[in-house]
Structures are given as C-alpha cells and as structure tokens.
Amino acid sequence: MSIKQSQDSSSPVTATTAGDKLDRSLSVWNSFTLGFAVVSPVVGLYAIIGVQTVVTGGGWFAALAICLVMQLLVATVYAELSSQFPIAGGAYKWARQLGGATAGQYAGVIYVSSAIAMLTTTAYTGGIWLATFFGSTGGGGGMMVLWGAVFLLLCTLLNLAHVNVFKLVITLGVYAEVIGSLGVALLLFFFFRQHSFSELFQHLGTGTAPSETAAFLAALVIAGWAFIGFDACSTTAEETCQPRRMVPRAIFFSLCTVGAVVLFNSAALTLAFDHDTLVKTSATSDPITPLIASSIGVWFEKPFLAIVMIAFLACGASVVKYVSRIVYSMAREGNMPVALSRVTVAKVPRNAIVCTVLLAGLGLLFGLNDGAVATVIAFGTGGLYAMFAMTTGVGLYTRLTGRWNPALGELRLGVWGLVINVLAFLWSVFEFVNIAWPRAYAVSPNAPWWQLWAVPLVLGSILGVTTLYVLINGHPYFADKKKSRACSRKY
Numbered sequence: 001m002s003i004k005q006s007q008d009s010s011s012p013v014t015a016t017t018a019g020d021k022l023d024r025s026l027s028v029w030n031s032f033t034l035g036f037a038v039v040s041p042v043v044g045l046y047a048i049i050g051v052q053t054v055v056t057g058g059g060w061f062a063a064l065a066i067c068l069v070m071q072l073l074v075a076t077v078y079a080e081l082s083s084q085f086p087i088a089g090g091a092y093k094w095a096r097q098l099g100g101a102t103a104g105q106y107a108g109v110i111y112v113s114s115a116i117a118m119l120t121t122t123a124y125t126g127g128i129w130l131a132t133f134f135g136s137t138g139g140g141g142g143m144m145v146l147w148g149a150v151f152l153l154l155c156t157l158l159n160l161a162h163v164n165v166f167k168l169v170i171t172l173g174v175y176a177e178v179i180g181s182l183g184v185a186l187l188l189f190f191f192f193r194q195h196s197f198s199e200l201f202q203h204l205g206t207g208t209a210p211s212e213t214a215a216f217l218a219a220l221v222i223a224g225w226a227f228i229g230f231d232a233c234s235t236t237a238e239e240t241c242q243p244r245r246m247v248p249r250a251i252f253f254s255l256c257t258v259g260a261v262v263l264f265n266s267a268a269l270t271l272a273f274d275h276d277t278l279v280k281t282s283a284t285s286d287p288i289t290p291l292i293a294s295s296i297g298v299w300f301e302k303p304f305l306a307i308v309m310i311a312f313l314a315c316g317a318s319v320v321k322y323v324s325r326i327v328y329s330m331a332r333e334g335n336m337p338v339a340l341s342r343v344t345v346a347k348v349p350r351n352a353i354v355c356t357v358l359l360a361g362l363g364l365l366f367g368l369n370d371g372a373v374a375t376v377i378a379f380g381t382g383g384l385y386a387m388f389a390m391t392t393g394v395g396l397y398t399r400l401t402g403r404w405n406p407a408l409g410e411l412r413l414g415v416w417g418l419v420i421n422v423l424a425f426l427w428s429v430f431e432f433v434n435i436a437w438p439r440a441y442a443v444s445p446n447a448p449w450w451q452l453w454a455v456p457l458v459l460g461s462i463l464g465v466t467t468l469y470v471l472i473n474g475h476p477y478f479a480d481k482k483k484s485r486a487c488s489r490k491y
Contacts, residue, residue, distance in 0.1 A: 035254030037170055037318040038229035041181040041261040042311040047125035048222050049269065049374045050287035053278055055222065055442050056215040058203025063219035064226065064266055068259040070431075071227040073424040075255050077392050079248035081419060082234045084409030086243030089329050090234035091391040098398040102470055107390055108330050109466045110459075113239075114383025115323040116226065116356060117458070119152075120363030121380025122319055125373070126312035132286045133305040148364045155316040156357045159324070160350065173314020180307040181261050184292060185268040192272045192295045200270055208441040218442060222374065222433050226262050229257040231384065232322045233388075234352040244410040308464045320356060328352040366454050374442040375451050382435045382455035389428035396421045 046257040052060045078091070087093040092111045096104025127147035136147065158166055204219075205212035234252040270278070273291055281287040288308075328349040331340035342354045366379055398404035399421060406417050413420065436455040443452055452458060 034176070035230050035250055035256060037257040037314055038232040038322055039227065039254060039256050040177060040229070040311060040315040041226075041265060042177050042308055043122060043125070043315045044226035044258065045119070045181070045262050045265050045306060046129075046288055048225050048280040048377060049266070050284070051442075052219060052222050052379065053207065053282035053287070055207050055209055055374065056204055057206030057209070058270075058275055058278070059168075059201050059215075060204070060219035060223065061200040061263075061266060061270065062417060063216060064223045065263060067220060067223040067227055067431075068148050068263065070427040071230075072255060072259075072425075073420050074228055074388050074392060074428060075251050076413070076417075076420050076473040077395050077424050078234060079251050079420075080406050080413065081391075081395060082085040082247040082251065082408060083244050083411040084404075084406065086247055089326065090231055092326065092330070094341060094393050098404050099394045103394060105335060105470055106463070106466055107387070108326075108335050108388050109462060110332065110383060110390060112323070112326055112336075113459075113462050114387050115319070115326060115381045116359045117363055118380045119316070119319045119323055119356065119360040120366075121146075121225070121258065121376050121442055122312070122316045123152045123155070124364055124376045125146045126309075128286065129309050129312055130303065132289065133309050134152040139262060143205055145364045149361055151312070152357050152361055152364075154313060155320045156353060158313070159320050159353050160348065165469075166321075169310075169317060170314050172310050173318075176307045176314065180304070180311050181265050184296075184304070185265040186262070188272040188295065189264070189268040193268075194274065195271045197267075197271070199275075199347045200267055203275055209439075210441060214439075214441075217434055218439060221381070221439075222377060224385060224431055224435060225377050227255065227259060228381060228384045229319075229474065230258075232318075248411050265323075270389075320353060324349055324352040324356045325354055366451060374439075375447070375454050378435050378442075379454050379458065382432065384458055385428055385432040386437055386459060389425065389432050392421060392425040392428050396425050444454060 001037060012079055036213050056063075073437050081094045082090070085094055085097055087097065090111075092104065092108045095107030099107075124144065127144055127150065131144070131147040136143070158169055205215040207215060209215035230251050233254060269288075269291070272295060277291070278287070281290050284290075289301055289305060292304050298303075328343075329342055330336045331338060331352065340355055341349070342351050343349050363379065366376055395404065399406065399418060406412065407414075436459070438452045438456075440447075440452060
C-alpha cells in the first residue's frame with residue numbers, strides 16, 4: 001500500500017463507520033478540557049503520593065520529572081499521527097490505518113482493556129476519597145472495593161443523566177482541580193515551606209524497596225500513572241474544528257499543563273512537611289488531608305475533601321464517557337458485540353456505558369487485599385503503556401518502511417520526528433516491562449500470587465484470546481461463512 005493510498009483511505013474509513021456525521025463543534029479549548037479532566041493533576045498525584053512514599057521512602061521527584069519528559073516524546077508521536085490522520089478512535093484507528101486490520105484488532109482490544117483498567121484504578125482511588133469524605137475509614141480491602149463500586153455507580157449516573165448535568169459536574173471538576181491542586185500548592189509553597197530544594201532528592205531507598213535502584217525503578221512505575229490520558233484528545237478528532245492543527249495542540253497543552261501542576265504540587269507537598277510526618281501519613285488511606293489540615297487549619301478539612309472528591313468524580317465520569325465511546329465505535333465496526341453500538345432516543349450509547357462500568361467493576365477485585373493500592377495502580381497503567389508501545393511501534397515501523405510519511409501532516413518535525421519516535425518506543429517498552437515486573441515489596445505481605453502478577457496475567461490473557469480470535473476469524477472456513485452472510489444480507 002502506498003503512502004497516498006494510506007492517507008486517502010482515512011476518509012472512506014471514517015465515512016463508512018461513522019453512521020450519522022459527527023458535528024464539528026469542539027474548539028481546541030474543548031479538546032483540551034477533555035484531556036485535562038482525564039489526565040487530572042489531582043487524580044494523578046493524590047492517588048499515588050502515599051504509595052510512592054511508602055515504597056520509595058522519598059526522593060521520587062526525579063522519577064516524576066523523567067516520566068513527564070518521556071511521555072512528552074510519546075505525545076509528540078501521537079501529535080504527528082493526529083495531524084495527518086484526524087480520525088475518531090485515535091490510536092486504534094491509526095493502527096488499523098497504517099498496520100492493517102490485524103494490527104487494528106490488537107490495538108482496539110489493548111486500547112479498550114487498558115482504558116477500562118484506568119477507570120478501575122480511578123474508581124478504586126476515588127472510592128478511598130469518597131469513603132474519607134463520609135467518614136468511613138477502615139474496613140480493609142473489601143470496604144475499599146465497595147466504595148469503589150459506589151464511585152463507579154455515581155460516574156454511570158452522571159453519564160446517563162441529562163447532558164447539562166454532566167457538563168456542570170465537569171465544570172465544577174475543572175474548578176476543583178485549580179483549587180485542589182494549584183491553589184493548595186501555592187499556599188504550601190509560599191507560606192508553609194520548611195525545606196530547601198535538596199529535600200526533593202533525599203531519602204530514596206528508605207521505604208519498603210530493598211535498594212535505591214529498586215526504589216527508583218518502582219518510582220518510575222508509580223509515577224507513570226500521573227501522565228496518562230492525554231490521548232483522549234485524539235478520540236474526538238472528528239468532532240473538533242480544524243483537527244489537523246487543533247488536536248496536536250490540545251495533546252501538548254493538556255499534558256504540559258497537567259505535568260507542570262503535578263510537578264509543582266509534589267514539590268510543594270514534599271517541601272512543606274517533615275519527612276517523618278509524610279511517612280506516617282502515607283501509611284493511612286488518606287495521606288494528604290491530615291497534612292493540609294495541620295497547615296491551613298482543621299476548618300479546611302471538609303472543604304478540601306469535597307474539592308478532591310469533585311475532581312475525582314469529574315475525572316471518573318470523563319473516563320467513562322471516553323472509554324464507552326471507544327467501545328461503541330468498535331462495536332459499530334463489528335469488532336465487539338453489535339448490541340454495544342445501540343443508542344437511546346437521546347443518542348446516548350447506554351449499553352456501551354454499562355458494559356464499560358461492569359468490566360471496570362470486575363477489575364476492582366484486585367483491590368480486595370489490604371494495601372493493594374500499588375497493584376491497582378500498576379493494573380491501571382500497564383495496559384496503557386502497552387498501547388503506547390504498540391502505537392509508537394507501528395508508527396516507527398511504517399515510518400521506516402515508507403508506508404507513513406509524516407511530512408504529509410500539519411506537524412512536520414523532519415529527522416527529529418524519527419529520533420523522537422525511536423526514543424518514545426524504547427521508553428514505552430521499558431516502562432511497560434517495568435510496570436509488569438512483579439514486586440513483592442510493593443504489595444501487602446499476604447497478597448495472593450495473582451495480585452502480584454496482575455499486569456502480565458490480565459494482559460497476557462487478553463492478548464491470548466485476541467490471537468485466538470484473529471486465527472479463527474482468518475481461517476478460510478469462517479472467512480467463507482462471513483462472505484456468505486454478507487451476500488445474503490445484500491440480496
């Protein structure tokens with residue numbers, strides 16, 4: 001297939017799978033807010049700071065900064081692809097467009113499963129904050145799973161409610177993000193700072209990790225959670241005005257903004273409190289609220305919990321909307337059960353939403369054990385880094401073989417595009433292996449074996465089932481059956 005053929009085929013693919021033409025009503029700001037809500041500085045940092053401190057002991061700021069820089073390289077490849085192929089479905093459609101139907105099937109399955117895993121992690125960590133807000137602390141892993149299920153139910157109701165209700169919650173979530181992350185960080189940094197900047201790089205290896213090297217690698221794993229979700233901008237390309245220019249901008253803008261806020265917030269928290277105090281609070285389900293209350297005042301505890309809870313709900317509801325649309329799109333193209341492509345009178349893909357939430361709910365079972373936060377975070381990030389590896393890998397292969405010419409897109413990086421693509425692919429593969437690697441010191445002592453091997457077990461099973469489906473579907477017998485059914489429907 002030539003480059004021109006590959007490029008030209010994007011239009012027919014979109015047209016034949018889209019059904020009703022999508023309304024191009026989203027500006028670059030609308031696309032940015034979607035990416036911002038999904039990545040979420042509050043969810044990205046507050047969900048991991050406790051487990052980071054417990055496992056590494058401290059000094060994990062460098063790992064956080066490295067993750068951001070390397071994820072910007074991945075985002076650059078995504079921006080290149082979106083500037084040339086502004087197709088709804090993002091990475092799933094790019095893999096299908098450049099790598100063929102089989103690559104598209106693998107990409108679709110990995111994309112959906114990893115995004116659902118991200119929703120599971122958001123629900124589990126959000127459930128912790130929900131429980132804290134209502135004063136329900138303790139009860140172990142089972143109670144945390146229950147609160148995670150309640151969180152998912154609320155996100156489902158927000159997606160099934162009138163669109164104005166959803167917009168209101170997302171708007172409140174943006175305000176909550178500004179107050180709960182940037183506002184609190186500014187207060188801590190300028191009025192409550194106790195340490196010099198050298199504190200950011202101290203105490204590494206004093207946690208449960210057996211060495212500084214192990215602690216640093218674990219810090220990279222946990223920090224990876226803070227910078228995922230920017231790809232949400234690419235999934236709405238067909239609804240965005242001037243997508244070849246605006247979608248790449250939205251990708252960079254959302255990741256850079258969230259990244260800057262996360263780095264500043266983590267620095268402010270580390271510099272404002274004594275290390276022993278951080279370690280002590282990190283052993284609890286909510287390591288942040290006691291610290292904030294001790295500095296600003298006890299009166300701020302409930303308002304702060306409400307702010308964080310709203311931010312988590314806005315993020316969770318946005319992820320449900322984002323993932324359910326991927327499920328709906330794949331079902332519409334015949335890669336998932338056709339029932340998931342049905343919509344209500346109000347044009348809401350209710351079946352896809354319910355399916356997404358139920359699958360995410362099953363993932364909550366990984367959190368039944370006490371101290372399972374690290375496992376759940378790894379579960380939520382592992383699949384997405386596998387998707388990053390596949391997307392950058394397909395991009396690199398087709399770039400080198402001439403099937404993809406990035407110079408035809410709006411974003412032209414020349415030779416630097418190839419260099420960035422190579423680095424992004426190597427980073428994605430490294431980080432995925434690093435996340436999937438079992439670490440006994442990052443889970444509770446009584447954790448079952450399947451919890452320790454959660455990432456390779458789940459992803460391996462998904463890839464195995466997908467491979468079996470591809471082999472069976474490609475068999476001449478089933479191929480002939482498919483053609484016969486298509487002909488009978490036609491005539």
